Amino acid sequence: MPDFDVVVVGGGPAGLASAIAARRQGLTVAVLDCAAPAIDKACGEALMPESLTALGEMGIRFDSSTGLPFRGIRFVGDGCTAAAAFPGEPALGLRRLALHRALVTRAEASGVALHWRALEIELAPGGVRHSRGLVRSRWVIGADGQNSRIRHAAGLAAASREKRRYAFRRHYRIAPWTDCMELYWGANCQIYVTPVGPAQVGVAVISSLPHLRVDAALAAFPALEARLRCAAPCSSERGALTVSRTLRSVQRGRVALVGDASGSVDAITGEGLGLCFRQALALAAALSHDNLEQYQAAHDRISRRPRVMAQMLLLLANHDGLRGRVLRTFAQNNQIFERLLAVHIGARPALQIGVDQILRLGWRILTV
Numbered sequence: 154m155p156d157f158d159v160v161v162v163g164g165g166p167a168g169l170a171s172a173i174a175a176r177r178q179g180l181t182v183a184v185l186d187c188a189a190p191a192i193d194k195a196c197g198e199a200l201m202p203e204s205l206t207a208l209g210e211m212g213i214r215f216d217s218s219t220g221l222p223f224r225g226i227r228f229v230g231d232g233c234t235a236a237a238a239f240p241g242e243p244a245l246g247l248r249r250l251a252l253h254r255a256l257v258t259r260a261e262a263s264g265v266a267l268h269w270r271a272l273e274i275e276l277a278p279g280g281v282r283h284s285r286g287l288v289r290s291r292w293v294i295g296a297d298g299q300n301s302r303i304r305h306a307a308g309l310a311a312a313s314r315e316k317r318r319y320a321f322r323r324h325y326r327i328a329p330w331t332d333c334m335e336l337y338w339g340a341n342c343q344i345y346v347t348p349v350g351p352a353q354v355g356v357a358v359i360s361s362l363p364h365l366r367v368d369a370a371l372a373a374f375p376a377l378e379a380r381l382r383c384a385a386p387c388s389s390e391r392g393a394l395t396v397s398r399t400l401r402s403v404q405r406g407r408v409a410l411v412g413d414a415s416g417s418v419d420a421i422t423g424e425g426l427g428l429c430f431r432q433a434l435a436l437a438a439a440l441s442h443d444n445l446e447q448y449q450a451a452h453d454r455i456s457r458r459p460r461v462m463a464q465m466l467l468l469l470a471n472h473d474g475l476r477g478r479v480l481r482t483f484a485q486n487n488q489i490f491e492r493l494l495a496v497h498i499g500a501r502p503a504l505q506i507g508v509d510q511i512l513r514l515g516w517r518i519l520t521v
């Protein structure tokens with residue numbers, strides 16, 4: 154007899170969300186993680202409106218004392234500034250530690266068995282083995298992040314594409330100066346500034362250069378550097394890889410992958426957490442129907458839009474001339490930027506942008 158219906162390996166956002174969603178389907182669930190809460194990670198810490206909706210479906214809502222809502226995105230670069238508001242509810246800037254605590258609290262209240270500091274985890278016949286013994290389960294969910302061992306052990310590592318970039322983040326004690334998340338575009342990197350509290354912002358640098366740290370990157374953005382010069386850093390600098398990876402398959406036999414373990418989009422999209430939560434809901438529904446093929450189809454569907462948006466944003470990151478034109482177009486025509494932002498966050502289907510609008514956008518970019 155299995156001990157649990159589901160064992161989840163990895164108690165990060167994807168693993169905990171999967172556990173909570175599976176409990177809501179009436180399944181018994183255990184989570185194993187080699188670390189202990191609250192678990193931090195280098196992240197832009199933006200929860201887009203769609204991510205908040207998915208968390209709401211799992212019974213997780215944040216009151217006004219947690220994080221800081223922001224109403225849109227501002228692009229800064231190539232001599233201009235362009236801002237676009239979200240069409241509906243605001244997004245939320247939230248420290249990873251606070252997000253992790255909220256997920257752990259919800260998982261405990263849902264009746265998930267949580268095993269922290271579980272080491273040497275490996276797939277075993279009938280379940281998962283770790284340093285303290287064997288946990289028998291019907292299904293295993295691999296939610297162990299970018300370097301997933303479950304992905305390799307289950308023979309799911311084959312990727313149709315894979316590209317890596319590098320990121321560092323640090324927090325500063327300063328009142329946010331805007332109600333938007335800002336994305337600064339430079340020749341070698343992008344910098345995200347996310348308001349995460351009434352007196353705190355997070356700064357995340359993303360680049361193809363492995364050694365580009367926050368201070369060195371800020372030097373290329375004098376206005377931002379001047380703002381932060383008087384602000385005290387309030388977290389240590391933390392690095393991470395950001396990987397664009399598409400797997401051929403995210404399930405096999407009794408194993409399914411979720412979150413970064415199941416493939417990921419570049420951090421420039423701010424969509425990784427939203428993907429985790431939507432995949433978690435889809436996976437729980439598929440498990441309740443005993444049908445992991447259903448999850449594969451849902452995973453493909455959920456990942457499609459963020460992948461396309463990531464490719465568009467990386468195109469801007471890599472082509473200075475094109476980026477200058479696009480930013481100037483957005484600055485001069487805020488409606489175009491708002492429509493594309495609505496598509497980016499899933500509030501508007503891409504097909505609703507008509508051919509005439511795309512042609513007009515193309516013409517503006519060419520002539521601006």
Ligand SMILES: Cc1cc2nc3c(=O)[nH]c(=O)nc-3n(C[C@H](O)[C@H](O)[C@H](O)COP(=O)(O)OP(=O)(O)OC[C@H]3O[C@@H](n4cnc5c(N)ncnc54)[C@H](O)[C@@H]3O)c2cc1C
Pocket residue numbers: 162163164165166167168185186187188192194195196197198199200201204271274296297298299302320321322357359393394395411412413414417420423424425426427429
């Ligand atoms: C610089 C940067 C900025 C980002 N900004 C944003 C943003 O603004 N908004 C957004 O939505 N997304 C953002 N993302 C993406 C987001 O951080 C990830 O998609 C998300 O953290 C993935 O969650 P996960 O649970 O799949 O993986 P992780 O968060 O990596 O969690 C994996 C868990 O598995 C555990 N684990 C790993 N290996 C083992 C093992 N062998 N045994 C046991 N346990 C193990 C770890 O301890 C960890 O708890 C950003 C990413 C980066 C790198």
